[in-house]
Amino acid sequence: MEVFPEPERSQILLVWRLCNFLTMNFISVLSCLSLLLAVGVAQYPKPCVVPELLSGGLTVMTGDGLISSTGLITYDALGQRMRVKNFGIGDNQDFALDQLMLFSEGVYYESNWKTLSCKKMKLDSSFIPMQVPSDAKLMGQVFMGSSSSWGMGVLTNTWYGSLPENGIYSTVFTEIGCIPVSFTSYTPQSGWLTVSTFNWVIGTSNPMDYLPPDFCANSELEETETPHNFFTVMESLAMKSKRVE
Known part of the structure; x- marks a missing residue:
């Protein structure tokens, strides 16, 4: 050996x-x-897994510019749950879309705070933490900012790979800490999508983030296609935003 x-x-x-x-x-x-x-x-960067508890901000932009939003994201690998709250503009209308994923329960809530409507759908119970996919290929390693002096930049790794139905993606994580920075994907169905994250904090400040809104209490479980992991959730956000009324 x-x-x-x-x-x-x-x-x-x-x-x-x-x-x-x-x-x-x-x-x-x-x-x-x-x-x-x-x-x-010394070795080449390897796919990594992010910290078990994270809270931060994100922006979402479609390639055609029709959908743009900003919001908050909380992530709990221990409890196998995640929530994404997005506020933005799509089809010349503003929207507030709230996505709560309870992987351990196999339930996914999609809430619209503007209309106070809620959908309750089945979710793939196989929890996939936010991570660099194990089959991802390394595109390169760069400093965001400058490497001239301490504090001027951060070392990042860019990974790429394929998605189902002839899709492709690239994603950027920090070398130290495995903190997600951005995610870009393309599929023939949804087109280009870019997700940028910022202001990450390790930990969860509000446990109420993982409780569905009160107006979801009477929602019946629907049979529908659901996202399988964080990346496909972000990809589907653009398509779902276009259908918000």
């Missing part, structure tokens, strides 16, 4: 040969050990 892949093994051998040419005093020994450790642990 190989401890290191071929590229990393070659780098380690190169550093070791360099160490052999150095005068092996105490300081140089420590320097070589530091170099070997750095090379040994």
